[in-house]
Amino acid sequence: MPSSSTMPLSPDPPFLCADEAAIAGLLDAEPHHMPEKDYLRRCRDRSVDVTARLDAVNWILKVHAYYEFSPVTAFLSVNYFDRFLSRCSLPQQSGGWAFQLLSVACLSLAAKMEESHVPFLLDLQLFEPKFVFEPKTIQRMELWVMSNLKWRLRSVTPFDYLHYFISKLPSSSSSQSLNHFFSTSSNLILSTTRVINFLGFAPSTVAAAAVLCSANGQLPLSFHDRVNDEMVRCCHQLMEEYVVDTCPASVKARITEPAPPSSPVGVLDAATCGSCDTPSDRNFAGPPNKRLRSSASDAPQR
């Protein structure tokens, strides 16, 4: 399956760029949609099972690509997953079923929030999973996730900032360059979900760094007076170190040699940032035909 392409641009220019007030609102809200503050530390000291986390993220990204979901759906799934894990611990001796159930529930919730057509829950469980869960089990997990996240599922994501930040670039005038920046930045943002170090950055910072990365490092005077330029540079540097392999060709071409990871933790993270095509994945039996149900089927009719 081709991976999810970026969404086509709307032909209506007045609705393209968020205004300052909307951006300020997003910046106010974003702290409420991030994992707990100690989550990154817990990932680094391995009190959170980062291998299981990476497996879950890779599975989410593969299903996302198979169904051609929007990039926001994949990012939201991982956001729910991390926010849940930062507040709750799953049974360690579960043989992996708990993490898998959480992944399915998070992807299902994100798809229902974002997509017009959502696969049936059984059809969502692709790529020969070790366990297949019944809808009622997934529903119970969904409810647990939602109450744990205080029903804040409309998370602020880096995608909410992209067009505003792209509009700040010196060379973003033509619709062709807009499309280029948007698709390149989107791919970079999705790639960051695999690497735990990016959990330390706010969505606005990740968005600004991705735009900077896709614009060959040409820095605008400032993305926004409330976006810390130093944090953006730091995040941008991490992107160049870790996300090179998953960057689109245009970005790869200009980074001839990736800088070595700057710390032992960095080495570990770089190791976990491989492609999701593991050898076992290459032999999977073909997934079922795509059966989609419309999430708008409940639209009222006169």
Added chain:
Amino acid sequence: MEKTGVLSAKEAFEKLEKVGEGTYGKVYRAREKATGKIVALKKTRLHEDEEGVPPTTLREVSILRMLSRDPHVVRLMDVKQGQNKEGKTVLYLVFEYMDTDLKKFIRSFRQSGETIPPHIIKVILSICPSIFNIRFFFVHLFLSIWLQSLMYQLCKGVAFCHGHGILHRDLKPHNLLMDRKTMMLKIADLGLARAFTVPIKKYTHEILTLWYRAPEVLLGATHYSMAVDMWSVGCIFAELVTKQALFPGDSELQQLLHIFRLLGTPNEDVWPGVSKLMNWHEYPQWNPQSLSTAVPSLDELGLDLLSQMLKYEPSKRISAKKAMEHVYFDDLDKRHL
């Protein structure tokens, strides 16, 4: 959302009466036992053998978590989980209670002719004190202030949603709740609302009750924007004036023809790109009529605002924020709204 309820819905509330029924369950007027406060309980059945929590419930609750602090969006006070008699999971959304909606309100006006209830006169005087200076005033003057107030509140609520990246997608009189005493209007029923990320996505076009549906949606556009809500606001505006639906179509085709008869059949000159939309066919050719033929009692400023809400080309349609700044609302004392 102020509470994270420990008591179950059954323990916490006493149901008083059923006030409505939606796709996923019933709505009750209920009393909170602890405080005696009257609330609306929206009961959502979760069929365990089906597909988890319904998308409409997810969207409505998560969007209300974000928007509920605005005075013109109905307030979600709590979400409670419970079980019904068969042991199936049920979700109760606990909302502030509003005693009517705009659909019922318009109907009551239609039935009582042009007479204005005394409590509305009191409210109108509070939001437009300058009316005291007029020795002899007419009913239509009262009506126009009342109309301005409701429309301003609607634009303000829609502007708040749009400012937070939310399209409502199902604005209609039935989804606009009101408090009869204070004439306060609140947007409700965000089950079809969607977050829009930019660039604006392909959305399903099977949304919105036909009468309030924008022409780009009827013509099959899959890229759409806040402008779809503003079309609905325009239709509601006209209906508030005439007490009749502006475009009461009973099928997608009839709906388009209603629109074309009044506004003229669109073409590439008035709406670039219209002929490339999925459902575009050769339609009968009508010339645009003056809006005053459909809404004769609306004054000039009102007609100007309405015409900007009903522009064919979505990008030319007025935004909710701009609508609030329109001179039509200049007489209002906006501090009370």
